[in-house]
Amino acid sequence: MTYDFVEPVVFALLSIGLIAGGVAVVMLNRITAAALLMAFTFLCMAGMFVLLGAETIALFQVLIYVGAITVLILYGVMFTRFSDRPRALFFQRQTPLAAVFVAAVAIPVAIVALSFTSPTPRPGGGDLVPLATSVFTDFAFPFEIASVLLLAAMVGAIVLTKRDDPGESALRRRR
Amino acid sequence: MTVPLGAYVVVSTVLFFIGCAGVLVRRNAVVILMCVELMLNAANLALVAFSRKYGSIDERGSVFVIFVFVIAAAEVAVGLGIVLSAYRNRPVVNVDEIHQMKG
Numbered sequence: 219m220t221y222d223f224v225e226p227v228v229f230a231l232l233s234i235g236l237i238a239g240g241v242a243v244v245m246l247n248r249i250t251a252a253a254l255l256m257a258f259t260f261l262c263m264a265g266m267f268v269l270l271g272a273e274t275i276a277l278f279q280v281l282i283y284v285g286a287i288t289v290l291i292l293y294g295v296m297f298t299r300f301s302d303r304p305r306a307l308f309f310q311r312q313t314p315l316a317a318v319f320v321a322a323v324a325i326p327v328a329i330v331a332l333s334f335t336s337p338t339p340r341p342g343g344g345d346l347v348p349l350a351t352s353v354f355t356d357f358a359f360p361f362e363i364a365s366v367l368l369l370a371a372m373v374g375a376i377v378l379t380k381r382d383d384p385g386e387s388a389l390r391r392r393r
Numbered sequence: 394m395t396v397p398l399g400a401y402v403v404v405s406t407v408l409f410f411i412g413c414a415g416v417l418v419r420r421n422a423v424v425i426l427m428c429v430e431l432m433l434n435a436a437n438l439a440l441v442a443f444s445r446k447y448g449s450i451d452e453r454g455s456v457f458v459i460f461v462f463v464i465a466a467a468e469v470a471v472g473l474g475i476v477l478s479a480y481r482n483r484p485v486v487n488v489d490e491i492h493q494m495k496g
Contacts, residue, residue: 229396233404240408240431244415249424256427263434270401270445275437275458282462287430287469294423294473298480324410331402345445348452349459357456364463371467378474381481 228269235262249295257288274346401442409435420487422476426469433465 239259246252260283267276353361408431415428437458444454479491 226396229400233400236404236408237411240411240415243424243427243431244411244418249421252424252427256430259431260434263438266401266404266438267441269396270441272441272445272452272455275441275455278459278462279437282466283430283434286466290469290473291423291427291430294426294476297477298423299484327406328403331406332399334398334402345452345455349455352452352456353459356453360460364460367467368463371470375470375474378471378478 225269228265232262232265232269235259236266250292253288253291253295256291257284260284260288272345274344274349398442398446401446402439405435405439405442408432408438420489422479422488422491423473425488426472426476429472430465430469433461437461 236259239255239262242255243252243259246255260279264276264279264284267273267279412428412431412435415431416425419425419428440454440458440461444452444458479485483491485491
């Protein structure tokens with residue numbers, strides 16, 4: 219007995235999780251629930267990467283997206299007030315026009331997407347060694363540029379959120 | 394049987410357009426950031442799928458996913474910084490009410 223049916227079943231479950239999570243992020247009014255469902259969507263995406271055989275990418279996905287970005291977004295939710303008008307653009311007069319436009323974009327995209335076929339099955343094995351080889355040989359310079367970008371983003375975030383309170387700085391000077 | 398490449402591309406496309414609709418429809422700046430993350434993730438899925446099914450043995454496509462991770466982390470940090478500093482000036486998070494920078 220073979221287990222050939224496992225991969226399509228897992229793929230279907232993960233796709234349902236991804237699409238349902240994405241729709242919930244867009245539709246839900248409670249922002250905290252939307253953020254947690256976004257984390258669920260990221261977890262489903264990590265499962266997708268495992269299914270594709272890219273375990274290292276799945277590990278980074280869990281670490282960076284589920285760990286760091288979700289927590290950061292939750293802090294952003296906590297620091298801002300709940301907004302009264304969650305959605306716009308729904309039920310407007312342009313709906314038929316928008317439907318025509320969506321069909322004109324979606325049908326060619328779907329045709330092109332379904333026309334891809336897998337040429338040959340790849341040999342098994344992890345992706346850590348080829349990934350690391352590529353990053354540290356051919357892509358070493360973009361890798362360093364990415365680290366500079368992260369440093370710039372960190373400094374920028376600190377500068378943007380730094381509080382310039384004259385009373386507080388006077389208090390600090392007196393201390 | 395293995396899952397064909399087209400199925401991954403279809404899921405990636407659907408998720409990308411869900412995120413795109415969220416960016417256009419929602420008005421909360423934090424939710425818009427979340428929807429941008431969804432779009433980046435959908436692009437990651439397409440990159441990894443093509444890299445694993447089509448690509449050469451050295452995983453060129455997956456390298457770009459690493460860089461997308463870096464860009465996404467930087468974008469969320471700076472984006473939330475902008476949202477929080479705008480929110481401190483005037484406590485609104487609706488993007489159509491934030492128009493101090495309009496020329």
